[in-house]
Amino acid sequence: MALHRSYLVVFALISTMIPVMTLAKELVVGDGKGWTINFDYQAWAQGKDFRVGDKLVFNYPVGAHTVLKVNGTGFQNCIKPPASEALTSGSDEIVLATPGRKWYICGVGTHCETAGQKLFITVQPQPSSVSPAMAPSPVQSNMAPSPVQSNMAVKDTVNYQLFFGVMVAVVTLALAF
Ligand SMILES: *[C@@H]1O[C@H](CO)[C@@H](O)[C@H](O)[C@H]1NC(C)=O
Ligand SMILES: [Cu+2]
Numbered sequence: 001m002a003l004h005r006s007y008l009v010v011f012a013l014i015s016t017m018i019p020v021m022t023l024a025k026e027l028v029v030g031d032g033k034g035w036t037i038n039f040d041y042q043a044w045a046q047g048k049d050f051r052v053g054d055k056l057v058f059n060y061p062v063g064a065h066t067v068l069k070v071n072g073t074g075f076q077n078c079i080k081p082p083a084s085e086a087l088t089s090g091s092d093e094i095v096l097a098t099p100g101r102k103w104y105i106c107g108v109g110t111h112c113e114t115a116g117q118k119l120f121i122t123v124q125p126q127p128s129s130v131s132p133a134m135a136p137s138p139v140q141s142n143m144a145p146s147p148v149q150s151n152m153a154v155k156d157t158v159n160y161q162l163f164f165g166v167m168v169a170v171v172t173l174a175l176a177f
Contacts, residue, residue, distance in 0.1 A: 027050070028059060029059075031044070034058070034059035035065050042119075044119075052123060053126050054095075060090055062090035063090075066087060067094075067107075068087075069102070075118055075120055081107075086107045102122075103119070
């Protein structure tokens with residue numbers, strides 16, 4: 001019985017962590033194809049949910065490609081920043097730290113211009129219900145209602161996940177003792 005109980009306690013602890021664990025995910029750019037030429041990265045990004053805290057992984061043979069973060073103009077016209085800014089490890093990881101539009105291009109040859117090796121994504125904010133200090137405070141202003149509304153919806157979802165995890169934990173602990 002003691003062993004059985006400790007299993008339940010572990011399960012309860014894991015349950016409370018599930019919502020936190022689902023908050024960040026790893027996205028392999030191009031999936032199995034990786035970071036390469038003649039691949040439609042806009043189609044790949046289509047419908048995917050990019051959130052602050054998520055991680056992009058660019059996989060490619062070392063030397064074949066690089067990853068450069070650029071702005072919208074750089075993306076449009078394939079303007080390469082200095083080579084010293086390039087990621088070159090062949091398994092480059094980028095944690096999406098801020099919301100908004102992000103652009104990445106390859107710095108090798110004319111891969112960006114002629115082979116479409118460029119990625120554009122929009123990162124959504126990831127409101128955290130764990131640290132209320134980070135949540136947007138209700139401000140009485142003339143802000144457009146739509147972004148506020150969508151933020152609230154995301155926050156509600158996260159709150160629900162956390163609530164569900166805590167409920168499972170409480171019920172499990174109640175059964176254990
Ligand atoms: C975009 O980046 C280029 C350099 O790659 C820079 O010259 C330009 O000023 C930047 N544009 C904006 C709007 O920041
Ligand atoms: Cu390339």
